[in-house]
Amino acid sequence: MQKKILIVEDEDILREIAKDYLLNEGYEVLEAVNGNEALAIFEKHEVHLIILDIMLPEFDGWSVCRRIRKSSNVPIIMLTAREDEDDTLLGFQLGADDYITKPYSPPILLARVKRLIESRYAQAGHVPNEDNLINNGIHVHLPSRTLTVDGENINLTYTEFEILTYLMQNPGIIITREQLIIKIWGYEFAGDDRTVNSHIRNLRNKLGDKANCIVTVIRAGYKFEGKA
Missing domain, CATH: 1.10.10.10 (Winged helix-like DNA-binding domain superfamily/Winged helix DNA-binding domain)
Incomplete structure (x- = not known):
C-alpha cells in the first residue's frame, strides 16, 4: 500500500521541495500550512508519517504533536529553525520520533522518512x-x-x-x-x-x-x- 506522508510546513518553498523528493520516492503527500489544518487532515486520512514544523501559525507544532499523541503513535519528524537542545528534548518528551534542524538536506530528510516508514510498517515474520x-x-x-x-x-x-x-x-x-x-x-x-x-x-x-x-x-x- 502506498504510504501517505503529511507535511506540515508554512514555508511554501520548503514544503514543495520536500514534497517533490517524497513523490519521487513513490509516497503520497498531503500538505498543511498550519496546525489546525494539519489536525483536520489527520482526522480525515490514514497518515503513515508526519513531517511537522514547530513554528506554525494558529496552532504550533508542539500543540499538534501533543494532540496527535493522545490518539496515535504515527511516526513524527519535527522540523525547527532553532538549534536549541531544549527544543529537541521537548519534542522527544512530547513523543516525536526524530528531529531535524533547518536548513536541512532534503536527501537526509528523505533517508529519515524511509527509515521510519520501513521500520514501522515492515512486515514481520510469523514464527x-x-x-x-x-x-x-x-x-x-x-x-x-x-x-x-x-x-x-x-x-x-x-x-x-x-x-x-x-x-x-x-x-x-x-x-x-x-x-x-x-x-x-x-x-x-x-x-x-x-x-x-x-x-x-x-x-x-x-x-x-x-x-x-x-x-x-x-x-x-x-x-x-x-x-x-
Missing part, C-alpha cells in the same frame, strides 16, 4: 517464538508493534517501542547509549546522550511499576533486568 517478547508481565508483540503490561495496553511511540524491544532482546546485557543511537537513529544522528535519556524516562513512565526492569548502569548505559 511464533519470534513474534513475542514476554518478561515479568511485559508483553511485546512484534508483528503488531503493541505492548501490554500485566494485560493493560500501553501506547508507545515508534522510538520508545524500538528501545524497549532492543533492550528486551538483550536481557542482562549492558547496551551503551552509543549503541542505542546507532541502532535507533543511525550513524548520521546529530543528537547526544540527553536524547536517549529523555526517551528512557518517557518509557519508564509508561511502564509504571515495571519501570525498574530498565536499569541504568552508571557511565555505561542501560540493561533490561526482568524475570524469566
Whole structure:
C-alpha cells in the first residue's frame, strides 16, 4: 500500500521541495500550512508519517504533536529553525520520533522518512517464538508493534517501542547509549546522550511499576533486568 506522508510546513518553498523528493520516492503527500489544518487532515486520512514544523501559525507544532499523541503513535519528524537542545528534548518528551534542524538536506530528510516508514510498517515474520517478547508481565508483540503490561495496553511511540524491544532482546546485557543511537537513529544522528535519556524516562513512565526492569548502569548505559 502506498504510504501517505503529511507535511506540515508554512514555508511554501520548503514544503514543495520536500514534497517533490517524497513523490519521487513513490509516497503520497498531503500538505498543511498550519496546525489546525494539519489536525483536520489527520482526522480525515490514514497518515503513515508526519513531517511537522514547530513554528506554525494558529496552532504550533508542539500543540499538534501533543494532540496527535493522545490518539496515535504515527511516526513524527519535527522540523525547527532553532538549534536549541531544549527544543529537541521537548519534542522527544512530547513523543516525536526524530528531529531535524533547518536548513536541512532534503536527501537526509528523505533517508529519515524511509527509515521510519520501513521500520514501522515492515512486515514481520510469523514464527511464533519470534513474534513475542514476554518478561515479568511485559508483553511485546512484534508483528503488531503493541505492548501490554500485566494485560493493560500501553501506547508507545515508534522510538520508545524500538528501545524497549532492543533492550528486551538483550536481557542482562549492558547496551551503551552509543549503541542505542546507532541502532535507533543511525550513524548520521546529530543528537547526544540527553536524547536517549529523555526517551528512557518517557518509557519508564509508561511502564509504571515495571519501570525498574530498565536499569541504568552508571557511565555505561542501560540493561533490561526482568524475570524469566
